[in-house]
Every structure is written in structure tokens, then in C-alpha cells.
Amino acid sequence: MSQQLLLQDIDEPGLHTLAVYERRGGYEALRKALAMTRQEVLSELEASGLRGRGGAGFQMGKKVSFLPHGAIERYLVCNADESEPGTFKDRELVQKTPHMLIEGIVIAAYAAEASRAFIYIRGEYVLQADVLDSAVAEAHAAGYLGEDILGSGHSLSLVVHRGAGAYICGEETGLLDSLEGKRGNPRLKPPFPANQGLYQGPTLINNVETLATVPAIMRMGGAEYAKLGVETSTGTKVVSVSGHVQRPGNYEIELGIPSREIIYGLAGGPPEGRAIKCWFPGGSSAPVLTAEDLDVPYDFDSLAHAGSMLGSGAIIVVDDSTPILDVAMKVAKFYRHESCGKCTPCREGTNWTVTMLERIDRGEATPMDLDIITSVCDHIIGNCLCVLGDAMAMPIASMVAKFRPELEAHMQAAHERALPPAAAPAGGGGGFA
């Protein structure tokens, strides 16, 4: 029986209200934290080894420790702009257990000495933002937010900020610009947000799931939490499984279990009679893996070693009924649409990748176009202010590398279809090189 920390009581009726959350021991972790020094709380977070659940997987405790001290306003920003295709774990947490998130935010803000916090939630999450608004009001009324929380001297204001529909605002510096009331254009790093973030002040930015895990860490103790999972990927993780599986949804797993166990054991695998063609282990930005990789342990380092990434923890399964070109086009078009246009490699690269993929589908491409796609992807990766372009280039390049014969066959078939009947070579395919 694996440990459930985040989903343990998730569907308990009324868990989103303070009364039920408190009856479940809610805000006890906050009391415990406030009785400790900031440094002690930080030590627990560092000992837990908790890595960010938003995509980059950076150690949360380390991030907190990077914030400068002194008489300067520090901010905490919770990234609830969950928009990585395939990801819906934060939605479930915010909607059903908002107080767990708020408790985590108050504890993290205490460790980071932040007195103002913001939750940037994507505008599409109307219900979830409403739930958060009422939870924040309840927590405020009960003294868990506001001035001098529970007599500790620690104060925190918390504002729920609704976005307006832009994938790029999930990127931390794009989010900060958006929260400042601008277009969500990413910033040059460094300076990193820990030094110069929101309103140019030191800012701790963490994902919903990361912050929601903090109360559990305080309850168990960092060292105890670190025993869950594997050495470099500690704890539990909510994995969103979607696409061609029989039971799509959120599953809380201990990091390091075989991926097969999640896709087949929990989510039921592909529909009867179908086989897995490829799967994205960490949202649509992750390079695809194939059925051969199903035994890779689901943790940060194992997936990186297998040539992909854990990302936001969203598994998208594609079965053998779908042409790989369709998958590639969906992915590429999404990033083209969402590119903010600030950096040329991403703005132009995503556009030309889509154009070339469309050419394949129309039968106007030659196998050389696949090499050009790969080259375009190579020129995007690492050459932009943020990783949105990389997020298209990595999966597309992996599809070209792993499914080249299928793409060439698709190209050939489309080419033959596109030829007028009279011009079709008698032997078939003879004129195609």
C-alpha cells in the first residue's frame, strides 16, 4: 500500500471548507511550523529533498534558501497557471483541498520571510478560483492569514489573481510579468526571481503541488518524508494520466515505481486490442518514449536518463491507432500558438516546424525535410529566454528520431495521393526520392 499524502481524503464531502479540513488535522502543521524558527522550518524543507512539481524539478528548500535576507519586501507566488497539455493535478488539488495549499503557502512564506503572497491561477479555472477565493476568506477570518498569524508575529496577505489564458504565463518569469499587469513575456535570467522577481523584489515561486506538499512534510518531518520515493526523487507525486488509457485521471504514486505500473496498473492501459505507440512522461513538452521504455522508473533522474523528463508529471498515452504525424502537428501547432514572439528561434522555429509538418501531410515534402526539422529544433533548444521553444523542439525531434520510417511512409503515401491520376508512376513511388 503506497502512501497517500495529497489525495488521502481528497473526495471527503466538504473538504474544501475550513471546518472539515481542520477536523482532518488541517493547520496543525502550520502551528507546528510557527512554533519553530524560520531556519528550522527551512531545514525540514531541505531535508525532505522535495523537488519542484511544476516542471523543472528544482529543490524547493534550496530555492527558499536563495532568497536574500534583510529589510526588503519578499514575495511568494504560487504558480497555479497549470497549462501544460495533459496536466490537471493542480486543478484537482485546488478545487478539492484548497486549504492544504493555503497552509503550505503560509508555512513556505514563513520560511522565506515573505509577507505578501499571490496565487496566479489560470483564468479558465473559474470554479477552482471561486473555491480558492472562499477558502482564502475563511482562512483569513480564522486568523491563518493576515496580521500576526496565530500570535506568531508572522504576517501574510494572500491574493488570488486570475489569469486570462496564456500558456506562457506558466513560465515563472512570464507569470511575474503577467502578475505585474503586462503581457506575459519571459525575462532574461539571471537575475533569477529569488533575487529579482515580482516588482523587482526577491520572490519565491512554486507550483501548487509543491506548496500543497509542505504541510505533510512539516507533519512527518523532512527526514521521514525523504524516505518515500527514491534517493534523488523523494516523496509522492500526483500523476495525471490521459489520452488512450482506460481510466484517465490523477493518481498519487511514490516516485520511482515502474512507469508500466502507472500506465497499465493504475490507468488500465490502452483500450482492448490496442498497443502503446508512444507516451509523453511529463506533459507534451517531454520527448516521447515508446513501449520499450515502460519499465523505466517514474522519477526525475531515471526519466532524464531515458532521454525524456518527468516535467509536470503528466503522462499522455498514444496508441497505435493514431498516426505520429497527427501527434506532432497537434504539439507543434500548440507551441506556435502560444509562443509569445519575443525570441526569434522560438517564434520562427515553431512556425516553420508546423509549415514543414503540414507539407508532409500534403505530400509536398521529401525526407530531407525531416533533417531540416531536426536542425530547426536543434537551433531552438537553449537559444531563447525561456524553454517554450525547447518544449516544442524536444518532443518533435524525438518523434522524428524514433518514428522516421513511419513519417517517411506517411510522406510517400501523401505524395502519391497528391499526384494527379495520370501522372502517377506506374510502378508506384518510382518518382519519389
Next chain:
Amino acid sequence: MSGGGEGEKRMRAGQGGWDRPAEREKRGASIPDPASTPVPAALRERIESAMALYPDARSAAIPALHAAQEVHGWCSPEAIAQVACVMAVTPAYLDSLATFYDMLETAPAGRHSVYVCTNISCSLRGADELLAAVEEAAAADPDVRVRSFECLGACDIAPMASVDGVYVGPLTPQDVPELLADLRAGRAIMPERQLARRLVADQRANSREFPPPPPQGEGAPTSAERDGAHASEERQP
């Protein structure tokens, strides 16, 4: 298929972007004069209270545009001017936001919005057919604005749609008449398919027994919540 944003469509149609020269004779609008820009009191109040929440009032720009869009139906020049007047920023600054964010409408939109998610997880389960069916069924109805939308974060109920902000799914093309009928009649949209009612998929979750609900009083769950539903979704447009 999203086929690029609104800006791209306009650019293709030769209405702006690099294909059209800047109107160099025209002067940019300055901050609207409060004396000649009437702003509805309720809207002004919402914008001002949003501005008070942030160390820098400009952070309220997106919430303010959301509020103005609710009043005007879209980010019309009038709506932009009103927000600009209250926030003391130029209309161009707000235009730059309205054209950037997908949920801010830069052309007249219907009273109701249906966003059909057509990203990867939904399209693998038939979202493109669903979008075509919704578009066809609502084509003659100026009240309903149908859009293909990027991942709405509900791949567990794929394919799905957000109907005036309410998530429903999974949907098939056969469900479209019922969905639109509910929308037009002002009823809750397909209550049984609303995301709000969905329990987590993980069978190992909810590993502790639920104790009986606390006595009725402040903060006690309502009867609908005890039935396993988070009732707040049944909003009316």
C-alpha cells in the same frame, strides 16, 4: 486545430501585422479624460478594489479587463477606454494585453462562450469531431461563441468543453444538442457530466474513512456536498 491566434488570422486577412504600414499621421490616444469618459459605477468600483490589492495598481489590469468584458461582452474600444480612464493608463497599453490573452475578446462575442479543448489529450479522444459538431450546431446562433481552445486542464474528462466557464465532459457529438439546449434555456449544463462532480480516479485515494459530518452550523457542508458533489458549479450565466 487552433490554426494560430486571432492576430494571425487578422494578419492573414491583411488587417494589420507587418502587411499594413503604421498610420504615422495618427497620434496615439492618451489617457482618457474622466470628464468625458463615463464609467458605470459598479465597474469602477470593481476596478478600484482590484487595484487596491496590489503594491503596484497596474497588476489589476487583467482583472479589470475581465470585469469590463463582463459588462460590455468584449474588450470593445469603449470598454478599453473605461478601464484606461480608471487605471490612468493608455488604451494602447490595455490593447496590448487584450490582444495577448486568449480569454479577452477583441471582437464582438456572443453572450455565451463554448471553449472546446482541442489539445493533444482531448483530440486523441475525438475533440476535433466534437468541435465540428458544436460549431455546426451553433453556427446560426449569434449568442453562442464557439472556440477551439488550448488545453483546459481537464484531460481526465476528455473530450470536454468549458461552457460559460463550467467544465463538462466527456462529450460526444451526440451530446451537442442537449448541451446547447441547456445553455439556451439557462439551465445547469449537463449536471451529471460536470467536472465538479467527478471523483478522483485513483482507487487508492480516500484511504481514510470519512467521519460523519459535523453538526450543522457555520462551515458545515451542505446536503449537496454530502452527496459527493461540490455544488458550487451550478452557476447561472
